[in-house]
Amino acid sequence: MAAVSMTVNGKAVTGDVEPRTLLVQFLRENLRLTGTHVGCDTSQCGACIIHLDGIAAKACTTLALQCEGSSITTIEGLAEPGGALHPMQEAFREHHGLQCGYCTPGMIMSALDIVRRNGNDLDEHLIRDQLDGNICRCTGYHNIVKAIESGAKNMAAK
């Protein structure tokens, strides 16, 4: 076992893990932050996307020990402490950008990375292209794309 420490959603956390522990396992099983999902476990589906030092990464393809000293943001870190949703979460609710919800945390973390890289004025083509690493098996993406376009605009207004 090895000691690991990092900042998750603004809080310092530590844990004792096997070197083979994936970041997504550490988040879900040690920290009980189960919003980050494991869909495919082969880096394809994006249900496990988190922000590692501000940049979107797949937590199923990252070892917990690789994140020693890093700052992680998960879906649980987005809403305000009082419970008000982040504008991107709110946009997914407003536009019904989900059905079963399994892919949604990854979609939202990915959407925020799209905004980080491309700004708040996004067109449909760019959003669809940039969602390459996220798979949804329910919705056909239409409302997800609408939600991201609107959420990005609302983030700028906020």
Added chain:
Amino acid sequence: MYNFTFHRPTTVRQAAGLLARNPDGKLLAGGHSLLPVMKQRLAQPSAIVDLSLVEGITGVELKGRSVSIGAMTRHADVANSPVLKEVMPGLAAVPGSIGDPQVRNRGTIGGSIANNDPNADYPAACLGLGATIITNKRRIAADDFFQGMFTTALEEGEIIVRISFPVAKKAAYEKFKHPASGFALVGVFVSKRGPDIRVAVTGAGANGVFRVPTFEEALKKRFAAKSIEGLTIPASGMNADIHASPEYRAHLVGVLAKRALNKANA
């Protein structure tokens, strides 16, 4: 995955020392090829030497008439490098086509080249530009480096530090992207630097990346798609799998080479 010991050196020298003490150890760069293979238990390293804290092996720099890229530079950082986009956009486009945005945020050039996946994009760029792979021990020409699928000239304990690409006036990459994996079903990199003309192909060959001497010869007269009109390459030696037959891959080499030439001349 099987368990292993985990190490985080901060210098190339320390990393080399750790590899020497752990003969079954493996270097971990971005981890987006190695970790999936370990999950499938196709690789069982006794030790993982994580290179992410090693100093001095990231970044894109223009050094005279070459672009030097640190081995641990992430695909997204190469794709977005202002200096590279200015001097050789054809090379910057290569990492921009790898995988998906999250893979590009983590994957590295050194990891991709050391792995030498037969469908990876960077080997075509290295061979198609005549790059030099600089390790902790020596400098290796791309022509000598890639030695068949998942096989390179790297020796035990040898660590890629930087890759140096000569700046070519004309350079472009075209790939037929596998819609699910994002890998190149076939990818062709073309370049012209003075009299040196190169056409390098990834994804198609049963034995990894290769050059096409017949195309290169034909392009000496004029570096344009027209020069290779009607030329074909034989299907023997092409890869065959559920995605494409050898004949189809051989056909794509010609199609993509022409597209790449048009792009390089645009």
